[in-house]
Amino acid sequence: MKMKRHVTCLMKKLTEKSHFSTLQITRFLSTQEAIERRSYLFTLEKKRQIENVGRIEKIEVQYKGIPKDCTLVMNKNISTPYDCARHLSEWHMESSVLALLDGNLHWDMHRPLTESCTLEFQNYKAAEPQQVNKAFWRTCSLMLGACATVAFKDTVPVHLHSFPLPDIRSGSFIYDVDLPTLSDWQPTHQEVLTLAAEYVKLCRKAVPLERLEVGEELALEMFVDNEHKSKQIPNIAKTNGKVILYRAGNHVDISRGPLISNTAQIGRLAVTAVHKLTGPTEDGVSQLYRFQGVALPKGVVLDHFAFSILMDRAKKLNPARSPFLKKEDPEINEQIENVAAQA
Amino acid sequence: MNQAEVSKLVSKLRMNIKPEHRRLKNLKGPEGRIDKLRKTVTGLIKFERIELNINRGDEARQYAERLISEAIRHGDCHKPTMDMANFWLLEKQLVHKLFKVLVPRFENSTVSYTKMIKAPKAQNTEHTNKIVLELRGNPYPDLIVKQPNNRLWIQNVLLDAAKYDYRQSKISEIAANIGKDTQLSSSSLTANNKGGTQKEES
Amino acid sequence: MFPRFIQVVQHLKNLERSILLSLFGHPPKELALAVSVNQQPKPTPKAFSIHDLIGDGFLLAVPKFRRTVEKRLNRKFGWPEYVWKPFVPKTNLKTCHECGHHHEQGRLCGNCYKKIGKETKEIQGEILKKLGSGPIEQDVIVLYEGETLPDQQKEFWKGKRIVEMKKERPQWFSKNLLQKSTQQPSKSTDVKPTDLA
Numbered sequence: 001m002k003m004k005r006h007v008t009c010l011m012k013k014l015t016e017k018s019h020f021s022t023l024q025i026t027r028f029l030s031t032q033e034a035i036e037r038r039s040y041l042f043t044l045e046k047k048r049q050i051e052n053v054g055r056i057e058k059i060e061v062q063y064k065g066i067p068k069d070c071t072l073v074m075n076k077n078i079s080t081p082y083d084c085a086r087h088l089s090e091w092h093m094e095s096s097v098l099a100l101l102d103g104n105l106h107w108d109m110h111r112p113l114t115e116s117c118t119l120e121f122q123n124y125k126a127a128e129p130q131q132v133n134k135a136f137w138r139t140c141s142l143m144l145g146a147c148a149t150v151a152f153k154d155t156v157p158v159h160l161h162s163f164p165l166p167d168i169r170s171g172s173f174i175y176d177v178d179l180p181t182l183s184d185w186q187p188t189h190q191e192v193l194t195l196a197a198e199y200v201k202l203c204r205k206a207v208p209l210e211r212l213e214v215g216e217e218l219a220l221e222m223f224v225d226n227e228h229k230s231k232q233i234p235n236i237a238k239t240n241g242k243v244i245l246y247r248a249g250n251h252v253d254i255s256r257g258p259l260i261s262n263t264a265q266i267g268r269l270a271v272t273a274v275h276k277l278t279g280p281t282e283d284g285v286s287q288l289y290r291f292q293g294v295a296l297p298k299g300v301v302l303d304h305f306a307f308s309i310l311m312d313r314a315k316k317l318n319p320a321r322s323p324f325l326k327k328e329d330p331e332i333n334e335q336i337e338n339v340a341a342q343a
Numbered sequence: 344m345n346q347a348e349v350s351k352l353v354s355k356l357r358m359n360i361k362p363e364h365r366r367l368k369n370l371k372g373p374e375g376r377i378d379k380l381r382k383t384v385t386g387l388i389k390f391e392r393i394e395l396n397i398n399r400g401d402e403a404r405q406y407a408e409r410l411i412s413e414a415i416r417h418g419d420c421h422k423p424t425m426d427m428a429n430f431w432l433l434e435k436q437l438v439h440k441l442f443k444v445l446v447p448r449f450e451n452s453t454v455s456y457t458k459m460i461k462a463p464k465a466q467n468t469e470h471t472n473k474i475v476l477e478l479r480g481n482p483y484p485d486l487i488v489k490q491p492n493n494r495l496w497i498q499n500v501l502l503d504a505a506k507y508d509y510r511q512s513k514i515s516e517i518a519a520n521i522g523k524d525t526q527l528s529s530s531s532l533t534a535n536n537k538g539g540t541q542k543e544e545s
Numbered sequence: 546m547f548p549r550f551i552q553v554v555q556h557l558k559n560l561e562r563s564i565l566l567s568l569f570g571h572p573p574k575e576l577a578l579a580v581s582v583n584q585q586p587k588p589t590p591k592a593f594s595i596h597d598l599i600g601d602g603f604l605l606a607v608p609k610f611r612r613t614v615e616k617r618l619n620r621k622f623g624w625p626e627y628v629w630k631p632f633v634p635k636t637n638l639k640t641c642h643e644c645g646h647h648h649e650q651g652r653l654c655g656n657c658y659k660k661i662g663k664e665t666k667e668i669q670g671e672i673l674k675k676l677g678s679g680p681i682e683q684d685v686i687v688l689y690e691g692e693t694l695p696d697q698q699k700e701f702w703k704g705k706r707i708v709e710m711k712k713e714r715p716q717w718f719s720k721n722l723l724q725k726s727t728q729q730p731s732k733s734t735d736v737k738p739t740d741l742a
Contacts, residue, residue: 066645091640124497125490125642133497168497169504300498313505390669394662439680448684463648463655475653482672482687482708483665484718486653488643 030154034225039250041222046212053077059116063088074113082109082208082261084119096121097132097260097297106131109261111211124297131258137166139209139259140173140266140295146251147199147271148177148291156181160253161228161288164320172272172292172314176323178228178285185289187274196271199293206264207249211257219243222252228285229254268307269295272314277322292318354412357455358404365402380406385433387457388440392477394462400474404457406431411456414446448480455479460486643717664715668708675708689714 057076061084063069072084081099085092099107100120107113122132141163149158159178166173179185187195214222216237222245223229236254237243246255248263260266271293278287294314296302302310369375383403386393395403410431417424419442428438449456462473475486493499612620623630638647641654648654672685683706690713 066643068645089640089645091645125493127493129493129495129497133495133500136497168500169507171501171504171508294501296498296501300496302498306498306502309505310501313508392665392669436678436680439682443682444684461652463653463658475658482685483668484661484715486658486661488657490642 031149031152031158032154035149035250035252038222038252039247041218042210042212042245042247042252045214045218046210049212050078059113061113061116062118064118064120072119077112077114080110080112081107081119081121085109085121092121094262094264095123095299097124097265098122098135098258106135106258108209108211108258110208111258124300132260133168134166135258135260136266136295136297137168137173138163138255138257139263140269140293141166141175142209142246142251142253142255142259143199143202143248143263143266144173144175144271144291144293145177145253146248147195147202148175149251150202151195151198152179159226159228161285161323162232167320170318170320171310171316172294172318174293174318174320175291176277176288177291178288182289183287185274185276192271192273195274195291196269196293199269199271202249203263203266203269205249206262208262209259210247211259212245212247213242214245216241216243219245219254223254265298267296267298267300268302269293270307270311270314272311273317275317279322288323290318290322354416356405356408356412357453358408358457360405361401365398367399367402381431381433384410384431385437387476387478388432388437388445389434391481392475392483394473394475397461397472397474400459400476404459404476408456410441411445411449414441415450418442418446445478452479660717664718668710671710672708675706 053076056078058073059076059079061072061074061079063072063084067088072087074084081096082093084099085096096109098121099109100122101107101113101117103118103120106122122129124132124136126132145160145163149160152158157180159180161176161178163173163175216233219233219237220230223233232254233243243254244257245252246257246259247253271291273292275290275292276287277290292314294310296307367376367379369379371378379399380403383393383395383399384407387403387407393400410427413424413427419425425438428441429435432438432441445456456479458477458479460475460477462475464471464473477483477486494503621630635649637650639650640646641648641657644654644656646654646656648656668687671687676685686705686707687710688707689710692714
């Protein structure tokens with residue numbers, strides 16, 4: 001209750017466009033409170049944006065694909081590709097991962113359409129699934145962050161740091177997390193299994209991944225409890241002053257997108273390892289934990305032996321760019337480039 | 344146990360056969376059943392794809408398979424096989440087809456000669472169970488279009504990467520071993536030499 | 546009080562009548578009407594017959610006994626193993642990846658099968674027409690309009706018979722579905738068909 005009042009007050013301040021740097025906001029929110037606060041701010045901002053649309057204009061969306069091509073008349077800045085799928089069939093709703101606009105632009109399923117266009121749906125079995133795969137891998141990373149925040153007790157503060165660009169050939173998706181109270185944690189097999197169980201629980205909630213573009217100020221406000229993210233935000237918003245946020249359930253995170261439509265589309269998965277990364281204290285952090293996992297889309301049937309190979313591979317430390325690593329180290333950069341070239 | 348090997352008496356069909364034959368309700372009894380099946384087998388060889396009720400289709404399939412199998416095994420100069428073909432194929436032009444078209448087609452086949460696929464149920468027909476029976480290698484469009492395996496699917500990308508990783512590790516292992524081997528062999532050589540010299544000395 | 550009074554009146558009436566009768570007797574016979582005297586015998590009650598009832602009307606059959614509750618429920622809902630009358634949602638439906646129609650799992654898609662069946666019938670008709678009634682000694686190859694024979698060794702063509710369809714090959718009837726369809730189909734006839742039946 002107290003939190004809500006706090007937030008509404010904050011929103012008022014924001015709408016008045018006053019400088020809220022003077023506002024002394026507590027940095028002592030517990031993890032759970034911070035998550036709820038962020039989600040609530042997300043809801044308010046989304047509502048505000050929808051209300052801002054004003055007079056509803058119509059756009060023509062030309063759908064291409066099975067069962068037959070057709071034209072849908074949708075609402076500008078309100079209707080999403082998912083809404084178009086709802087006009088078609090349940091199968092379209094459940095299996096579509098990304099929308100392809102005008103044959104070249106990959107669009108989130110839950111992102112409002114802005115103008116008339118042609119629309120195709122892509123699933124994991126598309127002829128050219130590279131973008132779909134990347135979106136899947138990115139979503140898995142994002143959900144791994146959500147899993148990490150949920151999995152620990154209240155006494156262990158969890159500060160999410162970041163996740164790198166999706167690289168499927170590296171064999172695992174990763175999330176770098178700062179656990180300030182755990183200086184030397186080596187998870188047991190049981191703990192890793194518990195993390196995986198948390199992950200599965202999150203995915204089985206089958207929540208859509210909502211997308212929202214917010215201004216830098218609001219983004220900073222949402223991530224006020226997370227010093228890493230608040231340091232990254234000005235960097236991200238450098239180009240156009242906007243930060244792209246995604247929400248799955250309660251969890252809000254920064255990602256460039258696009259992401260898949262629903263967490264239910266993540267099928268078989270395993271959290272495989274947690275590695276400790278250490279490095280120079282440039283950002284004020286000396287160590288991070290790299291959470292790693294591997295997952296397959298729903299509906300992909302893979303032999304348990306083949307999956308065990310993938311799991312074994314995902315246990316190795318992922319060579320993706322560590323936040324500590326700057327461009328000075330040419331050798332590892334080269335390795336990364338190699339991996340990227342293969343992907 | 345002077346029993347002949349069963350597999351040498353009859354060829355093994357590449358399909359499941361029920362322990363008991365179906366009776367195929369008929370007024371004329373067993374004779375009528377065989378008549379029914381003869382018609383179906385003839386139709387199958389003639390048209391190469393027919394739609395039937397499951398009971399009749401599955402039963403006729405066994406006879407058609409057996410017929411083709413015997414024809415492949417014995418050829419057209421074998422009297423019993425020819426009699427059998429004559430009996431089962433009501434239209435005599437199909438006897439030629441059996442020996443001159445189907446035998447070459449299926450000579451090197453490693454799977455069954457016929458295919459049975461369940462046909463869609465028509466609306467409001469709960470109990471009719473139709474199937475499509477066809478000869479393999481027919482000139483008609485495929486009934487089941489198999490989705491081709493795509494190398495870009497995520498599971499294939501992951502497995503490919505794992506394979507690449509494994510090979511790289513193996514190669515590096517071998518490369519590391521080569522150096523060691525030469526070292527080992529050279530050391531053993533020197534040891535042998537030493538032994539030799541010792542022997543010579545002794 | 547009142548009933549008693551009526552009783553008394555009744556008694557008086559009876560008395561008056563008996564006195565009058567004893568004094569004057571019945572009215573004289575001469576005054577009576579002249580009618581034949583032979584009296585009809587009393588009609589004996591007839592034995593009951595079903596025909597009396599049926600006659601012009603009709604009779605309804607009615608249940609003699611009440612149906613048990615088990616029987617009534619069975620008639621209403623059927624029996625799960627045999628005929629179950631209530632609607633049950635089907636859970637074995639799949640979406641065809643070719644055409645988007647629904648079909649039962651493990652069965653062909655109805656829409657695709659209709660399409661394929663039609664084409665099959667046409668080809669069968671053409672083949673029968675071509676082969677006639679003579680002995681069938683050659684395998685059949687189906688070519689559509691605008692298709693030429695693919696390059697193959699001569700042995701491949703030995704003992705094959707070509708049946709030509711008088712129309713263009715349907716778009717879906719092709720074995721190399723792996724190829725991208727983004728390329729515009731060219732009209733030139735010298736392009737070899739990438740596959741044959």
